[in-house]
Amino acid sequence: MVKVTLSSGTAQQFTNGVTEVNVEAKNVRQMFKALEADFPGLGEEIQTSMSVAIDGVILPDPFLEEVTEDSEIYVLPKIGGG
Amino acid sequence: MNEQPKQYKWVGTRAIRPDGVDKVTGRAMYGADLALPGMVEGKVVRSPHAHARIISIDTSKAEALKGVTAVITAADMPVADSKPVASGEAMINFKDLANNVLAREKALYEGQAVAAVAATTAAIAEKAAALVVVNYEVLPHVIDVMEAIKEDAPVLHDDMFTGGVKPKPEKASNVANRVEFALGDAEAGFAAADLVIERKFTTEPVHQGYIEPHAVVADMNPDGKVDVFCSSQGHFMVRAFCSQLLHIEMSKIKVTAAEIGGGFGGKTTVYLEPLAIMLSRKSGRPVRMTMSREEVFRGSGATSGAAMTIKMGATKDGKITGAYAELYLQAGAFPGSPVGPAAMTAFAPYDLDNVKVVGFDVVSNRQKVVAYRAPGAPISEYGVESVVDELASELGIDPIEIRTINAAKEGTQAAYGVKFGTIGFQETLDAAKATEHFKTPLGPNQGRGVASGFWFNIGGESCAGIRVNEDGSISLTEGSPDIGGSRASMALMAAETLGVDYHSIKPSVVDTDAIGYHFVTGGSRVTFATGMAVVEASKAAIDELRARAAKVWDVDVDGVVWEDGHAKPASTNVGDFEPMSLAEIAKVANKTGGPISGHADINAKGAGPAFGTHICDVEVDPDTGHVTVLRYTAVQDAGRAIHPAYVEGQIQGGAVQGIGWALNEEYIYDKNGRLENAGFLDYRVPVASDLPMIDAIIVEVPNPTHPFGVRGVGEVPIIPPLAAVSNAVAAATGVRFNQLPLSPPTILAGIAASK
Amino acid sequence: MAKHHITTTINGEEAEYLCEPQETLLDVLRDQVGLTGTKEGCSSGDCGACSVMLDGRLVCSCLVLGVEAAGKAVETIEGMADGENLHPLQQKFLEEAALQCGFCTPGVLVAAKALLDTNNNPTETEVRYWLAGNLCRCTGYDKIIRAVMDTAADMRGA
Ligand code: FES
Numbered sequence: 001m002v003k004v005t006l007s008s009g010t011a012q013q014f015t016n017g018v019t020e021v022n023v024e025a026k027n028v029r030q031m032f033k034a035l036e037a038d039f040p041g042l043g044e045e046i047q048t049s050m051s052v053a054i055d056g057v058i059l060p061d062p063f064l065e066e067v068t069e070d071s072e073i074y075v076l077p078k079i080g081g082g
Numbered sequence: 083m084n085e086q087p088k089q090y091k092w093v094g095t096r097a098i099r100p101d102g103v104d105k106v107t108g109r110a111m112y113g114a115d116l117a118l119p120g121m122v123e124g125k126v127v128r129s130p131h132a133h134a135r136i137i138s139i140d141t142s143k144a145e146a147l148k149g150v151t152a153v154i155t156a157a158d159m160p161v162a163d164s165k166p167v168a169s170g171e172a173m174i175n176f177k178d179l180a181n182n183v184l185a186r187e188k189a190l191y192e193g194q195a196v197a198a199v200a201a202t203t204a205a206i207a208e209k210a211a212a213l214v215v216v217n218y219e220v221l222p223h224v225i226d227v228m229e230a231i232k233e234d235a236p237v238l239h240d241d242m243f244t245g246g247v248k249p250k251p252e253k254a255s256n257v258a259n260r261v262e263f264a265l266g267d268a269e270a271g272f273a274a275a276d277l278v279i280e281r282k283f284t285t286e287p288v289h290q291g292y293i294e295p296h297a298v299v300a301d302m303n304p305d306g307k308v309d310v311f312c313s314s315q316g317h318f319m320v321r322a323f324c325s326q327l328l329h330i331e332m333s334k335i336k337v338t339a340a341e342i343g344g345g346f347g348g349k350t351t352v353y354l355e356p357l358a359i360m361l362s363r364k365s366g367r368p369v370r371m372t373m374s375r376e377e378v379f380r381g382s383g384a385t386s387g388a389a390m391t392i393k394m395g396a397t398k399d400g401k402i403t404g405a406y407a408e409l410y411l412q413a414g415a416f417p418g419s420p421v422g423p424a425a426m427t428a429f430a431p432y433d434l435d436n437v438k439v440v441g442f443d444v445v446s447n448r449q450k451v452v453a454y455r456a457p458g459a460p461i462s463e464y465g466v467e468s469v470v471d472e473l474a475s476e477l478g479i480d481p482i483e484i485r486t487i488n489a490a491k492e493g494t495q496a497a498y499g500v501k502f503g504t505i506g507f508q509e510t511l512d513a514a515k516a517t518e519h520f521k522t523p524l525g526p527n528q529g530r531g532v533a534s535g536f537w538f539n540i541g542g543e544s545c546a547g548i549r550v551n552e553d554g555s556i557s558l559t560e561g562s563p564d565i566g567g568s569r570a571s572m573a574l575m576a577a578e579t580l581g582v583d584y585h586s587i588k589p590s591v592v593d594t595d596a597i598g599y600h601f602v603t604g605g606s607r608v609t610f611a612t613g614m615a616v617v618e619a620s621k622a623a624i625d626e627l628r629a630r631a632a633k634v635w636d637v638d639v640d641g642v643v644w645e646d647g648h649a650k651p652a653s654t655n656v657g658d659f660e661p662m663s664l665a666e667i668a669k670v671a672n673k674t675g676g677p678i679s680g681h682a683d684i685n686a687k688g689a690g691p692a693f694g695t696h697i698c699d700v701e702v703d704p705d706t707g708h709v710t711v712l713r714y715t716a717v718q719d720a721g722r723a724i725h726p727a728y729v730e731g732q733i734q735g736g737a738v739q740g741i742g743w744a745l746n747e748e749y750i751y752d753k754n755g756r757l758e759n760a761g762f763l764d765y766r767v768p769v770a771s772d773l774p775m776i777d778a779i780i781v782e783v784p785n786p787t788h789p790f791g792v793r794g795v796g797e798v799p800i801i802p803p804l805a806a807v808s809n810a811v812a813a814a815t816g817v818r819f820n821q822l823p824l825s826p827p828t829i830l831a832g833i834a835a836s837k
Numbered sequence: 838m839a840k841h842h843i844t845t846t847i848n849g850e851e852a853e854y855l856c857e858p859q860e861t862l863l864d865v866l867r868d869q870v871g872l873t874g875t876k877e878g879c880s881s882g883d884c885g886a887c888s889v890m891l892d893g894r895l896v897c898s899c900l901v902l903g904v905e906a907a908g909k910a911v912e913t914i915e916g917m918a919d920g921e922n923l924h925p926l927q928q929k930f931l932e933e934a935a936l937q938c939g940f941c942t943p944g945v946l947v948a949a950k951a952l953l954d955t956n957n958n959p960t961e962t963e964v965r966y967w968l969a970g971n972l973c974r975c976t977g978y979d980k981i982i983r984a985v986m987d988t989a990a991d992m993r994g995a
């Protein structure tokens with residue numbers, strides 16, 4: 001199981017306010033699938049319009065990365081810049 | 083972390099930039115400097131109304147004018163779906179972008195493009211633009227963010243329902259989106275505090291103010307191929323956006339990056355480029371379009387204005403126990419203010435257990451907001467840094483001390499979730515504290531302000547090519563438009579990696595046909611991400627150079643190492659060979675397999691967050707309300723300064739933009755929603771005589787994921803000045819203003835009210 | 838509209854162009870003469886990007902008509918270097934990184950040269966006020982001011 005932390009805003013939209021969700025996944029693409037299965041719309045939303053931070057590194061296009069029980073995973077809005 | 087910085091030969095030197103001579107002699111080609119044979123000039127017809135339905139557009143008179151080669155309206159443009167598409171890192175709703183480029187049903191701000199013309203001379207084009215008859219039904223408008231969220235405010239988009247809330251609202255409104263971040267329990271945090279301060283703040287939208295107006299030359303062939311030459315922060319962005327908007331395959335569009343006369347985020351989108359392509363298609367001739375300064379103000383750019391509430395609580399000894407922020411950011415006419423980053427950065431410099439931030443993205447009848455240096459962060463951090471300052475002074479704690487007590491460090495969880503790796507916030511505080519500036523006594527009517535700032539920095543797609551020429555010189559290609567000397571930094575990193583003379587490397591920013599996709603020059607990513615690509619391409623070239631030397635020596639490639647620009651046998655076991663220089667290997671390249679090169683196409687990860695701390699001294703004239711900045715010091719963690727002079731330049735330039743934001747810059751609208759100060763005379767950016775020297779102090783806490791430790795520099799310096807200036811004014815006057823800009827009338831009114 | 842035939846001197850060489858009565862010197866230089874080093878940032882006299890010398894006087898070429906240059910001497914950024922040899926200001930700007938995007942640079946250099954030609958020992962305040970009409974959004978002016986003062990010091994020393 002990996003633990004995925006959502007912002008309270010995202011949680012209100014997809015998980016009835018639960019900010020920490022656990023899914024079975026070995027990598028990010030499996031994580032997206034599992035999230036989508038448990039909370040319809042969430043996996044899709046993250047893939048298309050959000051970033052994911054894994055162990056402190058913000059990834060705008062995460063997909064192939066491996067995740068483990070110890071990974072710290074946060075879902076964030078996308079960040080651009082001037 | 084306290085290891086001595088590695089000694090580099092090129093990295094960290096102040097080499098002369100490769101494009102420098104062209105720029106000091108007037109040779110460099112900016113967006114408006116290209117003239118093609120047969121070229122015609124394009125002009126935009128803009129809405130005179132802040133909010134109006136477009137009933138009809140009659141182009142016949144304009145078309146009939148002698149010399150006119152084309153007239154276009156939104157009817158000439160494909161209709162885009164209203165669906166956000168991932169484009170680079172940003173989510174782009176191409177329907178909104180299309181409408182912003184050329185209004186279809188409604189004009190949503192004064193200055194929005196509604197039609198465009200092309201003619202053989204600029205004067206004729208101007209005349210033709212005036213002959214385009216647009217029939218409008220004027221609608222009620224709303225400019226201010228807090229007005230726009232009122233129940234009875236005119237609604238800009240009747241199909242827009244606030245996102246980020248559940249259940250979906252039943253009524254359309256001007257609130258496009260809501261974001262929220264929370265950690266711990268803010269209320270419990272306030273209960274544990276000895277002192278709680280809650281303040282409301284407002285900031286005005288400001289323009290990026292690049293001195294070069296937008297400019298483009300587009301040339302479409304009868305076979306559908308398009309050449310575009312333009313000033314932008316990303317020629318790949320221009321290609322992608324034009325391709326999407328005009329339904330032209332990317333491979334048919336070649337965009338060449340002109341030298342760019344400043345962008346600061348304002349040139350990360352398209353305005354003229356798609357119009358120029360459409361006009362060229364209709365005219366059958368190359369089309370040049372340039373904005374006047376007035377058009378730049380009315381029709382482009384601007385970052386959000388905002389209204390916000392910041393509440394923070396602390397114990398007697400300065401530990402912040404709870405923090406809350408509510409942010410309303412103007413998006414302009416279409417959704418997309420940087421409220422997400424504003425909310426995430428607000429409290430990021432501090433190690434807090436109990437935080438809550440709520441943010442709203444609000445549309446109103448003004449220009450569609452586009453990025454401006456660290457989008458969103460200067461706004462929210464201005465409010466937070468003001469309250470931190472007030473907490474410090476109420477508690478009798480030194481402003482650097484209170485920040486030190488609460489500073490985020492490695493392992494701190496930021497309010498937006500992520501735990502920081504190696505960061506250098508404390509180092510900037512220490513360096514600020516150690517300055518002579520911080521200890522210098524002040525005179526009457528003078529005050530000192532301190533403020534800090536945080537920005538994530540970003541990575542993203544970049545590519546690089548290293549070609550070893552026959553004579554041993556190096557052609558370095560990449561695709562990040564160079565706004566502030568990045569070609570010099572790229573060449574320095576390549577020289578360092580390859581072990582060759584910086585001057586033997588010629589870096590070029592090449593066109594979209596010549597290299598792979600690059601995300602825009604923005605977010606402080608180029609030295610980090612494109613630099614990473616350059617280092618990887620250099621390493622690939624080194625591997626090839628080693629392989630060639632191995633062939634010459636008839637040994638295994640593993641037996642060859644690369645040191646100081648030479649291939650050398652790894653040990654005496656390999657054989658007794660004279661080291662071969664890069665040039666010597668290049669000379670025999672034809673015998674060993676042909677031309678030698680190295681390439682890298684990457685999506686750079688692991689950008690290093692950066693912090694800055696600024697100190698500002700001001701003097702306030704109690705009779706006129708005029709604020710003079712007397713002295714300014716800006717400290718920033720750059721990770722590693724590849725070219726320290728350009729790092730200082732970024733810090734100084736960003737700080738001065740922040741000072742302008744704090745003191746002078748604002749848009750003034752009349753009651754019809756028309757901009758009254760669309761020029762540099764009345765929209766006053768800082769000039770040389772307004773300012774002192776800006777002492778830039780670079781701190782280097784290397785980013786472990788970058789080969790040289792680069793973090794990125796350009797965004798952070800604009801963040802602290804808003805609060806640093808405002809805290810200094812508070813110290814000088816004894817009055818807290820909590821609104822920007824701190825123009826003389828505001829100051830005078832504030833002083834009068836306090837008496 | 839009848840075009841005027843203008844004879845003038847640009848960067849020391851005799852030049853001719855045809856221009857309409859309302860055309861600015863800036864437009865003429867850029868579009869007719871092909872000297873695009875002089876930049877347009879505002880065309881209203883507020884940014885200084887278009888600075889040139891007209892008979893030894895510093896002017897905003899966007900506020901001067903093309904016809905006004907008749908019989909006068911125009912000096913632009915393109916004439917500042919002596920062949921291969923950069924003017925000391927140009928050299929100093931490169932060495933001290935006094936430019937970022939470089940768009941304001943031609944105007945700043947022309948204006949700074951005008952100052953040093955008459956005053957080779959300006960104070961920081963004098964330089965700041967002299968260049969107050971030349972907007973730069975990139976540098977915060979720090980390195981520009983230093984480069985001008987350092988060039989002046991070199992010129993005095995030389
Ligand atoms: S273009 Fe002449 S002063 Fe700006």
Ligand code: FES
Nearest residue numbers: 937938941973975
């Ligand atoms: S260097 Fe960009 S405007 Fe001065």
